Every structure is written in structure tokens, then in C-alpha cells.
Amino acid sequence: GAGVSQSPSNKVTEKGKDVELRCDPISGHTALYWYRQSLGQGLEFLIYFQGNSAPDKSGLPSDRFSAERTGGSVSTLTIQRTQQEDSAVYLCASSYGGLGGYEQYFGPGTRLTVT
Amino acid sequence: GQQLNQSPQSMFIQEGEDVSMNCTSSSIFNTWLWYKQDPGEGPVLLIALYKAGELTSNGRLTAQFGITRKDSFLNISASIPSDVGIYFCAGQPTNAGGTSYGKLTFGQGTILTVHP
Numbered sequence: 001g002a003g004v005s006q007s008p009s010n011k012v013t014e015k016g017k018d019v020e021l022r023c024d025p026i027s028g029h030t031a032l033y034w035y036r037q038s039l040g041q042g043l044e045f046l047i048y049f050q051g052n053s054a055p056d057k058s059g060l061p062s063d064r065f066s067a068e069r070t071g072g073s074v075s076t077l078t079i080q081r082t083q084q085e086d087s088a089v090y091l092c093a094s095s096y097g098g099l100g101g102y103e104q105y106f107g108p109g110t111r112l113t114v115t
Numbered sequence: 116g117q118q119l120n121q122s123p124q125s126m127f128i129q130e131g132e133d134v135s136m137n138c139t140s141s142s143i144f145n146t147w148l149w150y151k152q153d154p155g156e157g158p159v160l161l162i163a164l165y166k167a168g169e170l171t172s173n174g175r176l177t178a179q180f181g182i183t184r185k186d187s188f189l190n191i192s193a194s195i196p197s198d199v200g201i202y203f204c205a206g207q208p209t210n211a212g213g214t215s216y217g218k219l220t221f222g223q224g225t226i227l228t229v230h231p
Contacts, residue, residue, distance in 0.1 A: 042221055102163075
């Protein structure tokens with residue numbers, strides 16, 4: 001079946017502009033996660049959606065970052081007034097979300113470059 | 116928050132050699148997962164472990180869930196050039212609840228380089 005997809009694959013934007021990154025999770029997965037990965041670094045948790053529960057936003061680095069998940073499926077990560085330090089790969093993952101459903105499946109990522 | 120210590124940070128080996136990497140935690144985990152990330156791609160799940168002491172193989176890869184539930188290792192036998200990449204461990208703490216349920220803690224990764 002189809003895996004997690006993300007778009008765009010690459011995004012170059014000017015400092016100060018807003019960007020939107022999209023994630024399409026695996027069909028039937030109720031949990032969706034956003035991570036950020038700087039060059040050669042580990043995964044930095046950003047936000048987690050589980051079903052209809054309030055999202056866990058504890059990893060968002062500033063109020064310029066926000067995310068929503070519409071209809072329990074597609075998610076959009078928005079970065080307002082982008083800064084150069086926002087340059088990174090943004091990864092989306094989804095999981096079954098049920099008891100024991102910890103296995104997260106990742107998309108290919110969106111590489112964001114802020115000039 | 117939870118911390119996972121993954122080691123080594125990087126490894127440079129010759130093709131054909133065996134590789135071992137591990138993760139340790141200060142708290143008990145009820146799940147351990149191992150991922151591989153190729154350059155320019157997202158991490159791919161290699162092995163999932165759910166029981167203390169569990170030893171699971173996937174081709175040349177073998178992973179174990181430590182009996183203390185605070186550690187896990189991944190072994191790669193007879194390495195080949197396509198094993199190059201970053202390997203991440205991840206785990207679900209047993210005391211996770213509420214909004215933390217289902218949220219994994221990731222290690223910092225082991226960068227593997229294989230010389231032909």
C-alpha cells in the first residue's frame with residue numbers, strides 16, 4: 001500500500017516568508033508526527049496528533065510554528081516569518097496509534113532552505 | 116524528558132565486518148525500535164521489539180531487547196556498502212501516558228560508513 005507522502009520534496013524560500021509543508025499519512029493510521037532534522041543530526045520532535053485528542057505541541061520551537069490536521073488525515077505544518085535557522089529537513093510519520101501501535105512510518109521529508 | 120544514549124556516534128568499517136551498536140536509557144522502556152536512514156530519505160523501520168529478552172533477526176540484522184528493559188542492541192553481520200547510513204534506536208517509555216502515549220524517544224543516531 002501507499003506509504004507516507006510529503007510535499008513539496010524541496011522548498012527554497014526567502015527569510016521572512018511563510019511556508020506550508022504537507023503530509024499525507026498512511027490510510028487508517030490515527031497518529032501523525034512531525035519532526036525536524038538538521039544536517040547530520042538526530043530527530044527533533046515537533047508535534048503529535050492522535051485521533052481527535054488535542055495535539056501534543058510540546059516540541060514546537062516557537063510560536064511561528066503551527067500545525068493542523070484536517071479530517072483526521074492530511075496534516076499541514078506552517079512556519080511563519082521563516083528564519084535561516086529554520087533550514088532543515090522536516091519529516092512526517094504516522095502510526096496505527098492503537099495499543100502497541102508504536103511503529104512509526106516516515107515520509108521522505110521536505111528539505112527547507114531559507115535564504 | 117526521556118533521554119536515550121546511542122553509541123557509537125559513528126563507525127568506519129571494512130566491507131565484510133560485523134557491526135554492533137546499542138542504546139541505553141535511564142528508565143524502563145516497553146518497546147524498542149531500530150530505524151535506518153539513507154541519505155536524502157526518511158528513516159525506515161528495520162526491527163521492532165516488544166518483549167524483554169526478545170531477540171529478532173531480519174536478514175543480516177539482529178536486535179535484542181535487553182532483559183533490564185533499559186537497553187537494546189543492533190548487530191549487522193557481514194556488512195556491505197549499502198549498509199551505509201544513519202541508524203536510530205527509538206523507544207516507548209513504560210511511564211508514558213496521556214499525550215505522551217505513542218510518542219517515541221529517539222537516540223541521536225549512529226553514522227555507519229562501509230569501505231569496499
